[in-house]
Amino acid sequence: MPDVTVQMVVNGAPRRATVPPRLTLADFLREQCGLTGTHLGCEHGVCGACTILVDGEAVRACLVLAVQADGAEITTVEGIASPDGELSPVQAAFRDHHGxxxxxxxxxxxxxxxxxxxxxxGPTDEQIRDAMSGNLCRCTGYQGILNAVRAAARTAPGDPSGSEESG
Structure with a gap:
């Protein structure tokens, strides 16, 4: 099969490339865009290490072909922080709460x-656990991750509680 030209916006920057039709979006991001924060773990969509946003929706980049993302807006972990490098509330919470x-x-x-x-x-702990259940971690024991997501929810704009109690 001949290579295919794709265009997409990756972390706010337009990208155009000619790719093999069977190239995964994860491999495209890592190899052609140099965005190595998208990690490849299982390459079967089970571990969640390659999760990115495609048009705002969380998807497994190992399960999507680059040609399927033609015309899409992609956000990787490198695009989550602000352009000046300030960590997002989620990133800061993972750092601060040992996530x-x-x-x-x-x-x-x-x-x-x-x-x-x-x-x-404003999620409950059960909702956080359910939402994060599609991502696997072999090191943390998950409590730090739960604490981090809970803290990020409290610091996000529009948080009705405004509280910062520790969990």
């Missing part, structure tokens, strides 16, 4: 939590 250990799964958790909290700004 990471080795860091391999962290980009997927950050992107998943960012999308989740955008749609669910």
């Amino acid at each position: 990471l250990q080795c860091g391999f799964c962290t980009p997927g958790f950050i992107v998943s939590a960012t999308a989740f909290l955008r749609d669910n700004p």
